[in-house]
Amino acid sequence: MKKLKIQDFISIGIYTAIYFLVVTIAMLILRFTIPAFNSILIPSATALFAGIVYLLVIHRIPRFGAITIMGSVMGLFFLVSGHFPLSFLPNILCAILADWIQYHTKLSQKIRTMLSYTVFSFGLMGPVLPLWFMKNAYVDSLVARGKDAIYIDKVFAPITTTTFYVCVLAVIICSILGIMIGQKIYEKHFDKAKGKNYGKNIRNV
Amino acid sequence: MEKTYVTFDPRSKLCTILFASFLLMFPLPFKAEVLFVTLLYFLFILNGSLKKGTIFYGLFWLLVLGDYLLFPHIENGFAAFFDFLFVGNRRMLPTIMAAAFAMNRTKISEWIAALKKCHVPFGLIIPLTVLFRFFPTLFQDFKSIRNAMKYRGIAVSTVELFLHPFQTMEYIIVPILMSAENTSLDLSAAALVRGLGNPKAHTSVYEIRLKSQDYVLMGILILCGIAGRLI
Numbered sequence: 001m002k003k004l005k006i007q008d009f010i011s012i013g014i015y016t017a018i019y020f021l022v023v024t025i026a027m028l029i030l031r032f033t034i035p036a037f038n039s040i041l042i043p044s045a046t047a048l049f050a051g052i053v054y055l056l057v058i059h060r061i062p063r064f065g066a067i068t069i070m071g072s073v074m075g076l077f078f079l080v081s082g083h084f085p086l087s088f089l090p091n092i093l094c095a096i097l098a099d100w101i102q103y104h105t106k107l108s109q110k111i112r113t114m115l116s117y118t119v120f121s122f123g124l125m126g127p128v129l130p131l132w133f134m135k136n137a138y139v140d141s142l143v144a145r146g147k148d149a150i151y152i153d154k155v156f157a158p159i160t161t162t163t164f165y166v167c168v169l170a171v172i173i174c175s176i177l178g179i180m181i182g183q184k185i186y187e188k189h190f191d192k193a194k195g196k197n198y199g200k201n202i203r204n205v
Numbered sequence: 206m207e208k209t210y211v212t213f214d215p216r217s218k219l220c221t222i223l224f225a226s227f228l229l230m231f232p233l234p235f236k237a238e239v240l241f242v243t244l245l246y247f248l249f250i251l252n253g254s255l256k257k258g259t260i261f262y263g264l265f266w267l268l269v270l271g272d273y274l275l276f277p278h279i280e281n282g283f284a285a286f287f288d289f290l291f292v293g294n295r296r297m298l299p300t301i302m303a304a305a306f307a308m309n310r311t312k313i314s315e316w317i318a319a320l321k322k323c324h325v326p327f328g329l330i331i332p333l334t335v336l337f338r339f340f341p342t343l344f345q346d347f348k349s350i351r352n353a354m355k356y357r358g359i360a361v362s363t364v365e366l367f368l369h370p371f372q373t374m375e376y377i378i379v380p381i382l383m384s385a386e387n388t389s390l391d392l393s394a395a396a397l398v399r400g401l402g403n404p405k406a407h408t409s410v411y412e413i414r415l416k417s418q419d420y421v422l423m424g425i426l427i428l429c430g431i432a433g434r435l436i
Contacts, residue, residue, distance in 0.1 A: 006402050007393040008327060013335025014385050016393070017343055020336070022378065049374045056382055065328075073332045076325075078221065079314060080307070133229050134293025141292045144235070145276070169251060181371070189379050 008061050009069070015057050016073050022050045023124070040131060040163050043124035045169035047117075049174070051182025054117050056190070064103045067116070069093020071123050078126065094123035114179050121175040128167050134161050210310075216320035217419040218307035221248070224426050225303035227295065237433030238299070245248040245302045245427065249404065259307050261302045313337045331401070342383070342388065350380050376387035414422040 030173035034041065057066060072095060075088030084160040102112060139152050228241065242265050249258025272291040278284040317334055354376055360366050364372045400407075 004328065006331070006397060007389065009331040010335050010393045010396060011333035011385075011389040014339055016332055016390050017336045017339040018381055018385060021343060022374075025374075025377075026357060029370060032367065047266060049370075049378070052378060052382065053301070067333055069328055072329055073336060075334060076329065076333055082306075092269075100420070130229075130297055131293075136288070137296035138289050138292045141235075141272070166314075185375060189383075 004061070004065055004069075004079065008063070008066065011061060011142050012057070012066055012077070012114050015053060015060075015071070016070050016077075019050055019070070020074065020077065021164060022046055024052060024114055025049070040128050040167050041170065043121055043167065044174040046124055046180070048123075048178045049173055051117065051178035051180070052185045053182075054120065055113070055179070055182045055186050056166035058102060058113065059186075059190075064099060066093045067099040067120065068092075071098070077128070079204045088126075091123040094119055094121075094125075098123075107155035110190055114176060117179045118175040119169050121178075122168075125167070125171075128164065131163065135160055211251040211418055212310070213248075213252075213422060214413060214415050214419045215307070215311055215316050216323065216413075216415070217422050218311065219319075219425060221245075222300070222303045222307055222424055224430065225300040228299055233430075233433035237429065240300055240304065240433070241429055245299065245306060248292065248306050248308070248422075252309055253308065257309065259306065259322075260299070261305065265295065265298055268292075268298065278372045295330070312407070315411045315413070318411045321407070321409065321415050331396075339388070341390075346381055346384060347377065350377055 023042070025044055026049060028129050030041055030045055057070065071091045075091035076093075077092070079088045098116040101107075101119060104117040105112060105114065135156055139156060142152050225241075225434050228238070233241070242262065246262045246311070249255070249261070268291050270294065272288060275284050275288040275291065313334075316337075319329060320330055355361050359376060360369065360373060396402075
């Protein structure tokens with residue numbers, strides 16, 4: 001029972017696709033509501049909505065490795081489709097850490113899920129990195145045309161540090177809220193619907 | 206009959222993406238950047254997508270032009286903000302362009318075959334395949350759910366979707382998750398019938414081999430990197 005089976009891999013693929021759909025919807029909503037710097041809010045918006053998907057993954061495939069594979073697949077997909085090519089590293093690292101917290105620590109069930117979900121949500125921090133590169137590019141172009149480098153750096157320093165802190169804080173708050181909402185939805189739709197064992201017998205075919 | 210164009214191996218396309226990513230991290234001077242974007246434009250033409258390539262190339266020069274026009278008014282905060290956007294997006298463009306080139310006219314099965322050749326673990330390739338294959342179904346489900354929502358009078362117009370994001374999420378995600386169980390059962394049955402559980406090495410219809418144009422492309426990329434450092 002410990003090892004992942006073919007069925008599990010396929011389920012992980014499907015849940016990852018649904019997670020990706022949530023990311024896409026969050027991205028679209030942000031793009032139409034906040035014009036310029038919407039990319040820094042993508043991780044927190046996704047964390048707010050994707051709690052139920054994450055809960056289902058850990059309930060349906062309760063084995064070490066599922067979350068790692070989910071994060072790695074997200075990273076690979078981002079790499080191939082080129083949304084944020086650099087984001088595959090944070091994705092994989094955060095997923096492994098979340099997996100470890102979920103299955104190898106001795107915290108209570110609720111706190112453990114909350115913590116691992118928060119860590120997992122940080123995997124989407126990739127979209128924040130381009131902002132930093134954008135700033136670097138801008139400073140470079142100013143320096144190349146004869147502006148004072150030290151002065152420019154001083155002016156632009158707060159932009160990235162503040163946005164970074166805002167982003168981290170937003171991710172933490174939103175993922176805690178998101179997992180609470182997810183728990184509510186889970187109890188409402190998946191626990192009552194077909195009993196607690198719903199979906200578990202599928203895996204024993 | 207469709208015209209034949211120069212095709213590249215998925216692995217050399219991946220190299221192009223990685224090179225663009227590194228360009229983002231270790232910036233090259235403006236001349237080398239223009240050189241790289243022009244190279245990407247040629248790749249698009251070779252690949253037979255003249256229109257797409259021209260759009261990207263035009264966008265690049267528009268961003269340069271915008272920066273050129275705004276630069277004298279940099280003291281104004283408003284202009285500085287837009288200048289920042291122009292320069293930053295110009296720097297982002299090569300990566301997006303490289304990825305678009307990589308996805309252009311490459312079948313998903315070719316990607317899978319290439320990843321297998323790169324010795325990516327089997328446990329990663331299966332979910333990735335499912336992810337790619339599941340998307341059409343997902344969009345179909347999305348449309349049916351949207352129709353059902355409209356029929357029941359929930360969020361009839363698109364604006365209402367944005368006004369009640371939580372309701373939207375619940376009504377869209379939960380049905381998809383419910384049907385996901387069945388889909389995963391169907392898919393695993395289909396996959397097992399087609400021999401996915403076989404522990405031996407799998408064969409592929411697509412022949413993944415590095416051809417002469419791939420070596421030329423990689424050579425040019427390396428040269429571009431070295432030359433860019435020296436300029």
